[in-house]
Amino acid sequence: MNVLRLFDPWRGPLCTCPKKYSLHPYTGCSHFCLYCYATSYLGRKPSKPKNNFISRLLSDIKKADKRIPVELSTSSDPYPPIEENLALTRRTLDILKRAGFKTLITTKGTGFTRDEGLFDALMVTVTTLDKDIYSKMEPGAPSPIKRLEAMNSVKTGKGIRVDPIIPLLNDDLGALREILRIARDYGASHVVFSTYKVKPDNFKRMVEAFPELEKEWRELYFKEGYRIGGYRYLPAKIRRKILEPLVEEATRLGMSAALCREGFQDLHRAKSCDGTHLIRER
Numbered sequence: 001m002n003v004l005r006l007f008d009p010w011r012g013p014l015c016t017c018p019k020k021y022s023l024h025p026y027t028g029c030s031h032f033c034l035y036c037y038a039t040s041y042l043g044r045k046p047s048k049p050k051n052n053f054i055s056r057l058l059s060d061i062k063k064a065d066k067r068i069p070v071e072l073s074t075s076s077d078p079y080p081p082i083e084e085n086l087a088l089t090r091r092t093l094d095i096l097k098r099a100g101f102k103t104l105i106t107t108k109g110t111g112f113t114r115d116e117g118l119f120d121a122l123m124v125t126v127t128t129l130d131k132d133i134y135s136k137m138e139p140g141a142p143s144p145i146k147r148l149e150a151m152n153s154v155k156t157g158k159g160i161r162v163d164p165i166i167p168l169l170n171d172d173l174g175a176l177r178e179i180l181r182i183a184r185d186y187g188a189s190h191v192v193f194s195t196y197k198v199k200p201d202n203f204k205r206m207v208e209a210f211p212e213l214e215k216e217w218r219e220l221y222f223k224e225g226y227r228i229g230g231y232r233y234l235p236a237k238i239r240r241k242i243l244e245p246l247v248e249e250a251t252r253l254g255m256s257a258a259l260c261r262e263g264f265q266d267l268h269r270a271k272s273c274d275g276t277h278l279i280r281e282r
């Protein structure tokens with residue numbers, strides 16, 4: 001298989017994702033999120049279509065198992081600005097649908113509204129509604145409210161990713177509850193939470209953008225925290241203190257809730273962490 005590959009969580013021993021294919025029509029990502037985990041493997045470049053992507057996909061789907069869902073995309077957003085003109089993700093979804101595959105979209109874009117009916121479930125990432133934070137932290141992505149409004153306009157199974165939650169930056173419980181409330185009102189039935197995991201390159205970008213937090217982040221991640229897989233994690237006690245009230249709030253609002261690469265199986269209240277169960281519930 002060439003472009004359609006079984007999802008590999010990059011040495012993430014805590015990953016609870018069900019079996020799925022991962023597919024990236026683009027390489028690089030024009031959203032340029034400072035915390036991006038993919039850049040340490042793939043570099044930091046604007047989105048561009050993969051070479052001969054459609055012909056490679058057509059060859060791969062002949063060999064692939066249609067019972068396994070396909071996620072677009074985990075390390076290069078399927079809806080960067082150039083998608084509006086290129087419609088490469090749209091052509092990809094059309095091919096997959098005609099071939100009988102089920103698809104899950106994970107995005108920080110809004111272009112999926114044009115493709116409603118071509119995908120089976122949708123997860124929209126929202127980390128904060130604070131303009132001072134998102135304009136620095138996710139400089140190339142549409143505003144979080146635009147993402148939520150776009151999600152509101154589609155009828156498919158849908159949920160949100162609140163990922164990453166970064167201590168002292170976007171971890172205010174009241175602010176995160178507000179995101180959950182809006183998402184629920186806009187039809188999200190599932191939410192997955194994840195705390196920020198440090199890689200050397202994403203940490204460098206984060207401290208350049210938020211120098212006032214460097215000292216405390218260093219203390220939390222490098223003195224008190226520890227390494228799991230290729231990432232530095234916050235101490236378990238702090239992660240649990242952030243995540244537990246959020247899972248409770250999501251449950252109270254009637255949404256299923258899960259965690260991404262955190263452990264704490266007792267806090268999982270959903271049939272899948274990543275939203276693939278939304279496909280089956282359609």
Ligand code: SF4
Nearest residue numbers: 029031032033036075
């Ligand atoms: S949208 Fe995802 S892949 Fe793109 S820069 Fe942001 S975190 Fe990285």
